[in-house]
Every structure is written in C-alpha cells, then in structure tokens.
Amino acid sequence: MPEHRWRRPAGERLCGRCLVEPFSFHEVRTPLIYRDEIRRLVQRFKAEAHLPSAQLLVALFLEASLVGENGVPDALIGVPRHPARARRFGFDQGQWLACELGRRLGVPVRRAWRRRDDRPQHELGSRARRRIASGMFGIASGLPRHVxxxxxxxTTGATLERLAQACRRAGARRVDAWALARTPPPWLC
Known part of the structure; x- marks a missing residue:
C-alpha cells in the first residue's frame, strides 16, 4: 500500500488526532471555510436543494485550484445520503456534487451507498462520528486506481475516512478527499 500523505495549506497546523492517527487519504482539498456566507450557501443547498447556491459553491471550489500535482482522478465518488434521507430531502447532495464536478472536469462518477440511516453528523461529537461511521458504506469492486x-x-473527516477505506477495499490505490468547505479550526473562530 502506498504511503499516505495529507498536505495542508502552509501555516495550517495538524490537530493531535491527525498526528496520532493519520487519514487514509493521499490529499485533501477543502478550499472554503464553513462560516458566514459559505455556511449559508451550503445550508441552502443541503436543506432546500437550492441549485444556484450549489453552482456558486462548485465554481468557487474549482476556482481555488482544485486539481493538484497528481492531476485529475480517474473517477469521482460522492459521499452518499441514505436513500430514506435522500427521499426526505428530495436529492442526494454528495452524488449531485460528484456529478456536477465530473461534468465540468470530464471525469466519470461512480456510486457508493450508505448502509445505515444514522443520526445526522452535525448532531454528534467527534468520537461518536468515528464510531458510527464504521461499516457505513459499500461500493462495487473494480474501482480505478485514483479516485x-x-x-x-x-468536519472531523470520519465519514470521508470510512468511505476511503471502502474504496481501498474495492481496488482504489489512491484516494483523495474533496469537500467544498471545512469547519474552521478553533483558532480561526
């Protein structure tokens, strides 16, 4: 298995958890900070399926130098909502984002599925997020090398970590994590 490295922006510090237990990702891209107007745009997109907000967020994401030195991946995989939750909200925002980015970048999209409909992540602390995320995702085998x-x-990265592990079991050798935004570190609040 290749060595994993997580590159952070210059001057940004790693938390204690990341120093002790590094993620399975090779690279994380989260160019926006989840606060103020970005937070409002994300909330409108998730709760109301407001596509103009999503289009703006995707444009900002791409403008912020999304593609690293390793180029465009072979496939994108959206972090899926459980089908019951997707029906309740009217769409699956992770899949929508993957499809929109895939369309703009010319990259195919593969589908993962969520096995359980657990409590919403924003209602849980970091330990609970890591605990419930175990075994949460499934994905068909035969993934391309780089996804x-x-x-x-x-937020904590627990959900992306569990999906990354599922992707590795399905054959991916390099897994990157892309999120529109990240929750701000405590020293930025």
Missing amino acids: ALVDDVM
Whole structure:
C-alpha cells in the first residue's frame, strides 16, 4: 500500500488526532471555510436543494485550484445520503456534487451507498462520528486506481475516512478527499 500523505495549506497546523492517527487519504482539498456566507450557501443547498447556491459553491471550489500535482482522478465518488434521507430531502447532495464536478472536469462518477440511516453528523461529537461511521458504506469492486471522494463539508473527516477505506477495499490505490468547505479550526473562530 502506498504511503499516505495529507498536505495542508502552509501555516495550517495538524490537530493531535491527525498526528496520532493519520487519514487514509493521499490529499485533501477543502478550499472554503464553513462560516458566514459559505455556511449559508451550503445550508441552502443541503436543506432546500437550492441549485444556484450549489453552482456558486462548485465554481468557487474549482476556482481555488482544485486539481493538484497528481492531476485529475480517474473517477469521482460522492459521499452518499441514505436513500430514506435522500427521499426526505428530495436529492442526494454528495452524488449531485460528484456529478456536477465530473461534468465540468470530464471525469466519470461512480456510486457508493450508505448502509445505515444514522443520526445526522452535525448532531454528534467527534468520537461518536468515528464510531458510527464504521461499516457505513459499500461500493462495487473494480474501482480505478485514483479516485476522489466528494462531499459538501468536512468536519472531523470520519465519514470521508470510512468511505476511503471502502474504496481501498474495492481496488482504489489512491484516494483523495474533496469537500467544498471545512469547519474552521478553533483558532480561526
């Protein structure tokens, strides 16, 4: 298995958890901070399926130098909502984001599925997020070598980590994590 490295922006510090237990990702791209207007745009997109907000977020994401030195991945995989939750909200925002980015970048999209409909992540602490995420995702085998996972917001990284592990079991050798925004570190609040 290749060495994993997580590159952070210059001057940004790693938390203690990341120092002790690094992620399975090779690279994380989260160019926006989840606060103020970005937070409002993400919330409108998730709760109301407001596509103009999503289009703006995707444009900002792409403008912020999304593609690293390793180029475009072979496939994108959206972090899926459970089907019951997707029906309740009217769409699956992770899949929508993956499809929109795939269309704009000319990259195919593969589908993962969520096995359980657990409590919403924003209602849980970091330990609970890591605990419930175990075994949460499934994905068909035969993934291409390099995939990028797509989500709206990265908080603890537990959800993306579990999907990355499922992708590795399905044959991906390099897994990157792309999220529109990340929750701000405490020193930025």
